[in-house]
Amino acid sequence: MSRHSKLQKQVLALYRHFLRAGRDKPGFIPRIRDEFRENARIKKTDVMHIEYLFRRGQRQLEQLKDVNTKQLGSFSKPKDQS
Numbered sequence: 877m878s879r880h881s882k883l884q885k886q887v888l889a890l891y892r893h894f895l896r897a898g899r900d901k902p903g904f905i906p907r908i909r910d911e912f913r914e915n916a917r918i919k920k921t922d923v924m925h926i927e928y929l930f931r932r933g934q935r936q937l938e939q940l941k942d943v944n945t946k947q948l949g950s951f952s953k954p955k956d957q958s
Contacts (some may be wrong), residue, residue, distance in 0.1 A: 883923065883926060883930070886930060890930065891908075894912075904940070915929055
């Protein structure tokens with residue numbers, strides 16, 4: 877088994893925190909998994925992008941932990957744009 881870098885360990889811990897926080901909110905777990913799987917395709921050498929997503933994830937986790945949070949918003953491009 878290979879060793880993980882410090883950043884990889886932080887991302888894995890963030891993923892576990894997301895799964896725990898989303899456990900009590902219906903529909904969150906599949907979305908969390910999809911988001912992390914999509915971002916798993918980012919090259920390990922793209923450290924700046926990974927760090928940006930990590931910080932963004934930390935802010936989203938704080939929002940998710942709020943008891944008043946019922947859903948997460950998202951930004952997406954319309955399918956006709958590329």
